[in-house]
Amino acid sequence: MIENSKAKSFASPLLWANDIFCSKSTGISWNSLAALCWIHRAKMDTNLVEMFRAGLNWVTMALDAPSARVVLFGVRIQWHIFVEVLLGFVIVILLSQKSYKPPKRPLTEQEIDELCDEWVPEPLIPPITEDMRHEPPVLESAAGPHTTVNGKDVVNFASANYLGLIGHEKLLESCTSALEKYGVGSCGPRGFYGTIDVHLDCETRISKFLSTPDTILYSYGLSTMFSTIPCFCKKGDIIVADEGVHWGIQNGLQLSRSTIVYFKHNDMDSLRSTLEKIMTKNKRSKNLRRYIVAEAVYQNSGQIAPLDEIVKLKEKYKFRVILDESNSFGVLGRSGRGLAEHHGVPIEKIDVVTAAMGHALATEGGFCTGNARIIDYQRLSSSGYVFSASLPPYLASAAITAIDVIDQNPELLVKMKQHIALLWKGLKDIKGMSLASDPESPIVFLKLENSSGSTKEDLLLLEKMADRALKEDSLLVVSSKKSFLDKCRLPVGIKLLVSAGHSESDLVKVSESLKRLASELLL
Amino acid sequence: MYVRALPTTDVNRNTEWFTYPGVWTTYILILFFSWLLVLSVFHCSPGMAWTIVHLAHFTVTYHSFHWKKGTPFGDDQGIYNRLTWWEQIDNGKQLTRNRKFLTVVPIVLYLIASHTTDYQHPMLFLNTLAVFVMVVAKFPHMHKVRIFGINGDQ
Numbered sequence: 001m002i003e004n005s006k007a008k009s010f011a012s013p014l015l016w017a018n019d020i021f022c023s024k025s026t027g028i029s030w031n032s033l034a035a036l037c038w039i040h041r042a043k044m045d046t047n048l049v050e051m052f053r054a055g056l057n058w059v060t061m062a063l064d065a066p067s068a069r070v071v072l073f074g075v076r077i078q079w080h081i082f083v084e085v086l087l088g089f090v091i092v093i094l095l096s097q098k099s100y101k102p103p104k105r106p107l108t109e110q111e112i113d114e115l116c117d118e119w120v121p122e123p124l125i126p127p128i129t130e131d132m133r134h135e136p137p138v139l140e141s142a143a144g145p146h147t148t149v150n151g152k153d154v155v156n157f158a159s160a161n162y163l164g165l166i167g168h169e170k171l172l173e174s175c176t177s178a179l180e181k182y183g184v185g186s187c188g189p190r191g192f193y194g195t196i197d198v199h200l201d202c203e204t205r206i207s208k209f210l211s212t213p214d215t216i217l218y219s220y221g222l223s224t225m226f227s228t229i230p231c232f233c234k235k236g237d238i239i240v241a242d243e244g245v246h247w248g249i250q251n252g253l254q255l256s257r258s259t260i261v262y263f264k265h266n267d268m269d270s271l272r273s274t275l276e277k278i279m280t281k282n283k284r285s286k287n288l289r290r291y292i293v294a295e296a297v298y299q300n301s302g303q304i305a306p307l308d309e310i311v312k313l314k315e316k317y318k319f320r321v322i323l324d325e326s327n328s329f330g331v332l333g334r335s336g337r338g339l340a341e342h343h344g345v346p347i348e349k350i351d352v353v354t355a356a357m358g359h360a361l362a363t364e365g366g367f368c369t370g371n372a373r374i375i376d377y378q379r380l381s382s383s384g385y386v387f388s389a390s391l392p393p394y395l396a397s398a399a400i401t402a403i404d405v406i407d408q409n410p411e412l413l414v415k416m417k418q419h420i421a422l423l424w425k426g427l428k429d430i431k432g433m434s435l436a437s438d439p440e441s442p443i444v445f446l447k448l449e450n451s452s453g454s455t456k457e458d459l460l461l462l463e464k465m466a467d468r469a470l471k472e473d474s475l476l477v478v479s480s481k482k483s484f485l486d487k488c489r490l491p492v493g494i495k496l497l498v499s500a501g502h503s504e505s506d507l508v509k510v511s512e513s514l515k516r517l518a519s520e521l522l523l
Numbered sequence: 524m525y526v527r528a529l530p531t532t533d534v535n536r537n538t539e540w541f542t543y544p545g546v547w548t549t550y551i552l553i554l555f556f557s558w559l560l561v562l563s564v565f566h567c568s569p570g571m572a573w574t575i576v577h578l579a580h581f582t583v584t585y586h587s588f589h590w591k592k593g594t595p596f597g598d599d600q601g602i603y604n605r606l607t608w609w610e611q612i613d614n615g616k617q618l619t620r621n622r623k624f625l626t627v628v629p630i631v632l633y634l635i636a637s638h639t640t641d642y643q644h645p646m647l648f649l650n651t652l653a654v655f656v657m658v659v660a661k662f663p664h665m666h667k668v669r670i671f672g673i674n675g676d677q
Binding site: 080087090094095097098099100101102 | 613614615616617618619620622623626627630631633634637638642663666
């Protein structure tokens, strides 16, 4: 029946089926198939069988019809022509359709009801936990070595008044005369009529004190660091920062949008391996700007950064160093010139030095020192400088006076160092806590020996200790402050900020009290 | 010699490249040259080469037009995050010229592939399956439809 190009026809399914059924080679005929059906279903209706056979006969005849072998223009007409013509029609229909935008289907009533039923309102404020209820004590007088809290006179170990300059008569005198001369505010940013001669004098005085080419003043101590870092570090740069930096620096790192790599707190081996990894792993690192950010005296732990090693590493791997000297300016070094003098490193080797003046200098504001180009760049690109009002003039003149006082009275530093040593001696054998800070840092940090593992629990315990110290012994001590945004994971503890203005009896009192409370609460 | 292209009205940077003149021609030329490439690399019959081109075209276009959602640009704030490229072009308008062109191309490729392989079995089956999936995916009724949740959002 079908002899044309068996190879092609075998591929065609219908013809193939037909072939199987009708070919003499397979020996199955319609009749035998019907017989099989009949044998299988004993009660089959013969009418159906008849119809079935008639239908199949018709199909065979149709396929066998002469048109199946018509040759039209040299192309054999087979079933695939129909498929192609069909697809051609589909294309034509498709191309003739008009374009339309699918209608926006609004939500049905039922869908709206479902959504409303599922919705659970979120509370406006999170549930108040135990650690949120703690309110720090409020000072009712100046934050000197002795202050008033709740009407009671307490010894103040919570203010960073390292040299005891709060309430110093020279500072008060210069403030009063500045107030009388310039008024209170400066009413403008530095670039827009807010620059007063006291600002320029302050900048020159700081430069002379630290023997750096230039200085720039900021109006808020905390914002010094988080304006300086994004000024120099941009997206795509690499910053290697210590994991224990305070929140201001963390904010600056986040604002800079650079790649941040943290190294273990004050661990020079970790820093070395991190720098090594960065420089060798990424071939592109050589074309990126690279920075190391560290604090001179860490606010969160009281450690002092080993600047000589940092400078050695920086010179080996070609990084730039940004150092925050807030707690070391006026404190470390033989004449109070900061960490560089303390370690004997020339200050030119540090690229950017910033400091907040609210600590040893007992004023407010901050400054940044360094190369003249670095400082000049900040005058146009640093957000905190350009977009904030400038420092009130009386604070700038107080800063000048404070530096003069430090210059002329080196015995303040000696006294402060003696007080630190005394406190260390007193707290050496405290039970349940250990001294975790550097022996020369003005921040004496007591961390819990057996931490409960959760920061909240530790803080609750420490706050209880601080509250009892306040109530029973009239001592104002603080535990480390942890805000929700702070990503620092260092252990919490009690921070004691030693001042040159404390008397020896104060120090003895605080060590006795802490030892007693630690043995009562922590064992 | 250079065509002066009007700035496009499509704000979606993921799909605006398809609105410029010359895209269709480039598309067809890419298909043709890839057929030549396959022929020269694999030394197979022309029909086999067309089948390979058709199936490769199916894989590539299905993945990039109908599977991957969203845009590679971060600053469009994720408004296209649930839409595949096919659902994004021409701003969601159905049956525009671009869409008709992109629907016709796989059908034509199928016809060429199946014709030149003489409708032989393993290739024919694969080609038919490919074109079926391709064309169904491009129906206007399938706009934003995810069958059985395949490629749906969490």
